[in-house]
Amino acid sequence: MAWKYPKTRSRIAQPMDLDALNENFENVVQELQGNLNEHNWAANAFTDAEDYAQGAVLRVRQAVSEVVPMAAGVGPPVNIGSVVSGTPYQTQPDFEWGQVVLQTVRTDATVLWMMASFQHSVSSPAGTIRRSGIQYALRLDGTVLTETITGSGERATDTNGEGYDGDGTNMAFVIDAVIPVTAGPHQVELVARMASGVALNLQYLSDDDYWMILNRELLIVEMY
Numbered sequence: 001m002a003w004k005y006p007k008t009r010s011r012i013a014q015p016m017d018l019d020a021l022n023e024n025f026e027n028v029v030q031e032l033q034g035n036l037n038e039h040n041w042a043a044n045a046f047t048d049a050e051d052y053a054q055g056a057v058l059r060v061r062q063a064v065s066e067v068v069p070m071a072a073g074v075g076p077p078v079n080i081g082s083v084v085s086g087t088p089y090q091t092q093p094d095f096e097w098g099q100v101v102l103q104t105v106r107t108d109a110t111v112l113w114m115m116a117s118f119q120h121s122v123s124s125p126a127g128t129i130r131r132s133g134i135q136y137a138l139r140l141d142g143t144v145l146t147e148t149i150t151g152s153g154e155r156a157t158d159t160n161g162e163g164y165d166g167d168g169t170n171m172a173f174v175i176d177a178v179i180p181v182t183a184g185p186h187q188v189e190l191v192a193r194m195a196s197g198v199a200l201n202l203q204y205l206s207d208d209d210y211w212m213i214l215n216r217e218l219l220i221v222e223m224y
Contacts, residue, residue, distance in 0.1 A: 059222040063103045067214040069121060069170060089192070089213040091134065097144060097191040100136075101218040109183045111223045114138055115176035116190040118216035134211045138177050139189040148175045151195060170214060178223070190218050 007027075008020035067086030089100045101116065116138060137149040150173070175190075192213060 059107075061103055061105050061220040063101050063218045065101070065216050067119075067216075069212075069214050086214075089216070091192055091194050091211045091213075093194055093210065095193060095195070097137070097139065097193045099139075099189050100192050100213050101190040101216055103188045103218050103220055104185060105188065105220055105222075106185045107181060107183065107222050109181070111178060111180050112140075112186070112188070113176065113178050113219075113221040113223055114140070114188050115174065115219045115221075116217070117172070117174045117219075118190065119170050119172050119214040121170045121212050121214060123210045123212075133195045134192060135195045136173060136175060136190065136192050138175060139187075139191045140177075140179060140181075141187055144191065145177050145179070148177050150175065188218065188220055190216065 007023045008017070010016065010020070065086060067088050068084040069088065070084065089098070092098055100118070105112075116136075118136075120134065133151060135149055135151045138145045192211070194211065
């Protein structure tokens with residue numbers, strides 16, 4: 001922080017003034033409380049990961065599930081029997097949010113960046129049946145973050161209702177949010193639910209009409 005100079009320079013044999021001393025400390029304290037930037041670091045200061053401890057700059061949490069959905073050369077649909085390895089998440093036909101990934105973290109009062117990336121596939125290829133849509137969202141401490149919900153949210157005018165349909169292939173999604181939180185424990189989740197279109201009159205054709213979430217990752221970064 002040498003680029004900032006104290007407002008009041010104390011001199012030898014000069015009586016100490018409390019207000020002047022506090023003003024000199026303010027610049028240092030303000031930067032230490034989350035306002036460090038490029039002016040505070042020398043060029044090439046960090047040349048080896050061993051120079052600093054894990055979590056010295058950012059605290060990052062990660063939850064990952066890997067799924068090999070089917071043998072090589074085999075296309076959709078995906079079902080439990082066709083999965084080679086891993087455990088996919090299968091949506092339930094009840095219109096309720098289901099927990100796909102959960103990560104519990106304990107933080108200071110800070111800002112959290114939460115990012116979920118994942119793949120999904122469907123129980124049957126597009127065009128063979130009238131399929132329900134699907135919605136995804138992030139949920140923080142039991143509350144679904146509205147701005148992260150995928151889909152149109154308009155059942156009356158959208159073919160797939162609130163949900164997203166797609167072509168039945170292994171499609172990739174990324175949703176994220178930046179939210180200030182208080183100090184303490186927090187639950188961060190990726191959630192999913194099936195969403196009926198107007199043509200289905202809020203009814204599913206059968207329990208065989210479902211979506212599967214395959215490879216998935218939930219990344220949580222405490223931003224200081």
